[in-house]
Amino acid sequence: MVDATSSGNGKSGLTRRGLLQGVAAAGAGTAIGSGAVTGFPTIWAQNVKDITLVMVGGSYAAIKEIGDQAFKDLGFKVEMQAVDAGVQLSRALTQPKSIDINCIDSAAMVFLAGKGAVKPIKVSDYKLWDKTVPIFTTGKFPDGKPIPHEGLSPMKGGFYTAADGKKLSNGPTEFLTMVPILFNADTLGVRPDLVGGRDKVVSWKDLVSPAYKGKAALVDYAPVGIMDVAMALTAAGEMKYVDRGNMTKAEIDKTVKILIDLKKEGHFRAFWSNFDQSVNLMASGEVVIQSMWSPAVTAVRSRGIDCYFAPLNEGYRGWFVGIAPMTHLTGLKSDCAMEFINWYNSGWQGAFIAKQGYYSPVPETAKKFLTADEWDYWYEGKPAAVDITDPYGHLMERKGATRDGGSLWDREGKVAVWNTVMDEDKYLTKKWNEFVSA
Secondary structure, X not given: OOXXXXXXXXXXEOEOOOOOOOOOOOOOOOOOOOOOOOOOOHHHHHHHHHOEEEEEEOOOOOOHHHHHHHHHHHOOEEEEEEOOHHHHHHHHHHOHHHOOEEEEEXXXXXXXXXXXXXXXXXXXXXXXXXXXXXXXXXXXXXXXXXXXXXXXXXXXXXXEOOOOOOOEOOOOOOEEOOEEEEEEEEOEEEOHHHHXXXXXXXXHHHHHOHHHOOOEEEEOOHHHHHHHHHHHHHHOOOOOOOOOOOOOHHHHHHHHHHHHHHHHOOOEEEEXXXXXXXXXXXXXXXXXXXXXXXXXXXXXXXXXXXXXXXXXXXXXXXXXXXXXXXXXXXXXXXXXXXXXXXXXXXXXXXXXXHOOOOEOOOHHHHHOOOOHHHHHHHOOOOOOOOOEEOOOOOEEEOOOOOOOOOOHHHHHOOEEEEOOOOOOHHHHHHHHHHHHHO
16 A cells, blocks of 8 residues: 555656545544543643644545544644655655654655654553554464565564664564554455456456456556566466565566566556546446555445455455654654654544544554444444445445455455565666556
């Protein structure tokens, strides 16, 4: 998952568009003193009214309504700035004081670690760590099975080796790179009415199957597009990788050669670079199978067109996003930043993003702000007992619908690889652009 990026070929790509526009859904806040937020001495209430924190991130998280709710609950302002990932990374490294709270796609930690812009977070300073799902805390699923580590898993991207924040760790330490705020599992979007039913696409290999020649599409963003292709080629028995999340140059060369051959045969109908393109390709029927995001599948369905997020045999591609304070923060502003970070997963925000299809790393707090029917649909994978709406009250799913892939752990428990930035990222981008332009 990414919101936007520079693809290295001069194009600005990948806007995970806000599907959601309008007025925020009503919901009671977790006020200071409720137990979710620790609170400060009397001077806090007197002085924080003059504080404004700037949170910068993708449109999936830097949402005005979340900032508004934080102000209601905490008493200081949070200005949300949604930008594409390339702009965000550039600002974090070259204009770090223009950001107070950095909302980070996990893969970006590869570029931020050791640069001194983002402040490490002590595990002891984050109050909900013991309630956070274990994929982030111990590197295990709730059933005790270890999470996969192909790509940048939460164990590879979630911790620093030490308080100086110079190096990423490969396992839990006392210093977090970020506090995780949302996560999800991606797969392929499919038009069942145009492929012969929901039982026809069951494997990632279907993405490169001759059956869908001229009707397949990829996301035009090398780090994610190549992972989708690697899942497909592995499933088809055409490639074996040591680590699909960190390919060698030789593996990249072989993969791109196969892709170029497929393209010359007319296999790929399109390469989409933003949310609307992915929706329109699928809704029009130009494409019947493609890289896709869960909210985009829902957007197609909202037009009355059958589309689903296929639960494939080989599992999902996982991703996560977190927030962290910038190093320049001091004094009361630094205190406010940590208070905001502790507030973030206390429930209201988790319920808000659940209605967009994303998971909170602290589900038990989000549950308190969802109706029983909403919880059953979004987290338990049960058929909707009522019509399901987004955070703004817009219809998303009709009564009786079931979330593709089932419950949280039916989906997330089948993650096979994680979004990442490879060691050979520059080489990969160069070769990917050769493929797209071939």
